Structure formats: structure tokens, C-alpha cells
Amino acid sequence: MYCSLRLYRADPAKVDEITHLVDTDFADTLSEESGFIDYQAVACDDGRIFSMTMWQDEQGARRSEELSAEFVRDKLAGFDIRRTDTLTGDVRVSRARSEMLEPVHA
16 A cells, blocks of 8 residues: 655635635545545645545555646646645555545535
């Protein structure tokens, strides 16, 4: 299992709008990709946003980097948002409760 973690900085006043678009226009696109396991987007109070996508293989994790860059470029161009870092790695430890399988919508 592989994880792709992406870190962003945005205008704190726009984070709700951005995460709504991520929920309605991006999360389902990822979930339809081969090897998809899980996606989370987390908004911090200071305008930072991070997303974590879990994949069955490294290829899926790398593909999610491309898809997220396209989404930011094409759908979030009007927002003051920039990617500050991307990390991809092999998941070595994982636990989840069954409640984690329920979608959360912004």
C-alpha cells in the first residue's frame, strides 16, 4: 500500500470553498482510479490544507500527484492556492475503524 501526501497553502477565508470543490469535483474522480483505497482532505485553521490518498501500488500514488496538479490548475486557478510539498511512500503501519469507510462531505 502506498500513500501520497500533498501540502497546500491557501487564503484562510477561501478554505471552505476550496474544500467544497475538492469534495464535489475531485474526490470522486480519484475514487474511480484503479488501485484507489482512501482519500482525506484536511483543512487547518491557518489556510494550510493537506490531502492524503492511499493506493494499492506506487503507480496509483504517482498518478494521484498528476491528477491533483491538473485539478488545482484547471479548477482552482481563481484561488490563491499553491502546493508547498508532496510526499509519496510505502505504508508500513495502518489501522482503521469500520467508521472510516463512511464518506465525509464538506
